[in-house]
Amino acid sequence: MTQLLGCDFSSSPSKRKPIVVAWGFARAGRVQLERLECLQSLEDFEACLARDGAWIGGFDLPFGLPRELVETLSWPVDWEACIRHYAGLSRADIRERFAAFCNARPPGGKFAHRATDLPAQSSPSMKWVNPPVAYMLHAGVPRLLDAGVYLPGLQPALRAQAKVAVEAYPGLLARELLGSRSYKSDERAKQTPERLIARKDLLMALELGRTRLGLRLKLSHAQHDALVADASGDSLDAVLCLLQAAWSQQQHADGAPLYGLPSDMDPLEGWIVSA
Numbered sequence: 198m199t200q201l202l203g204c205d206f207s208s209s210p211s212k213r214k215p216i217v218v219a220w221g222f223a224r225a226g227r228v229q230l231e232r233l234e235c236l237q238s239l240e241d242f243e244a245c246l247a248r249d250g251a252w253i254g255g256f257d258l259p260f261g262l263p264r265e266l267v268e269t270l271s272w273p274v275d276w277e278a279c280i281r282h283y284a285g286l287s288r289a290d291i292r293e294r295f296a297a298f299c300n301a302r303p304p305g306g307k308f309a310h311r312a313t314d315l316p317a318q319s320s321p322s323m324k325w326v327n328p329p330v331a332y333m334l335h336a337g338v339p340r341l342l343d344a345g346v347y348l349p350g351l352q353p354a355l356r357a358q359a360k361v362a363v364e365a366y367p368g369l370l371a372r373e374l375l376g377s378r379s380y381k382s383d384e385r386a387k388q389t390p391e392r393l394i395a396r397k398d399l400l401m402a403l404e405l406g407r408t409r410l411g412l413r414l415k416l417s418h419a420q421h422d423a424l425v426a427d428a429s430g431d432s433l434d435a436v437l438c439l440l441q442a443a444w445s446q447q448q449h450a451d452g453a454p455l456y457g458l459p460s461d462m463d464p465l466e467g468w469i470v471s472a
Contacts (some may be wrong), residue, residue: 198224199229202220202255203434203438203439204218205257206258206336208258210241212237218234218235219432219435220232220439223412223447226411229415230339230416230436233420233435237250239340246344252360252363253360253362253456255363255364255365255440255445256438257434258364259319259334260364261465261467262311262466263310263321263466264381264463266295270298274465275465277342280338281342284335286335287415288325292325296325296327297464308323311466313467318372322334329338331419341362346362349363350456350458350468356417361456363442363445363458364451364470365437366469367434367435372410377382379395380392381433382429393425397431400433402444403414409471412444412447438467441470443471444471445471
């Protein structure tokens with residue numbers, strides 16, 4: 198049985214704010230959470246990717262930059278060449294070049310967007326603050342490449358696809374169930390009873406299979422309580438990514454060549470699975 202994982206990523210992981218990985222598997226429309234793993238450094242993330250074993254993973258970080266941005270900066274339009282070029286820049290370089298791009302554009306249209314941003318309601322992958330997804334791409338995607346992970350739609354199909362990564366976005370699934378209600382915060386003052394109730398409601402809906410993914414989450418009582426108790430929402434976000442990975446696995450099993458990603462997706466920008 199192929200292992201599944203969902204990853205709530207951080208570009209600067211620490212003991213206080215680790216990368217959280219939810220491990221599990223799917224059977225007959227149920228997604229079983231096995232365990233949560235906390236990775237406190239990017240070196241720990243690399244070691245996790247390097248372990249033996251096959252898996253399909255949903256990773257909460259952008260896999261590509263907007264085509265408009267890449268072409269304006271005269272960067273390579275081949276995806277892997279673009280990522281390698283991007284990985285060679287420092288975060289200060291990225292901030293300077295992206296800020297210059299934004300400053301040359303009119304108010305209300307500062308950032309370039311990927312095609313997937315509109316249906317997913319996701320932040321543009323060139324944002325370097327609130328959230329710093331540009332740095333997440335910079336820290337995460339080159340490490341996936343270096344680990345030999347296959348990214349459908351962005352790389353040529355591989356005969357041996359032991360480790361497969363798709364771009365996930367927990368906000369897409371949470372918004373389907375909660376609307377605009379917030380369920381998490383890193384700030385203690387904002388970890389309110391209302392957000393606690395929202396986490397409980399979100400988990401109940403996931404366990405009952407109320408999403409369009411057609412999957413039901415299976416938890417132990419201890420796992421349920423731990424997910425509710427994590428007011429940062431990082432553990433719950435990893436589980437949401439796990440469910441998106443399970444949906445991607447199901448699509449692949451049903452014959453979808455790109456693990457549920459659209460066949461006409463931009464091979465430079467990437468796409469958020471199930472958007």
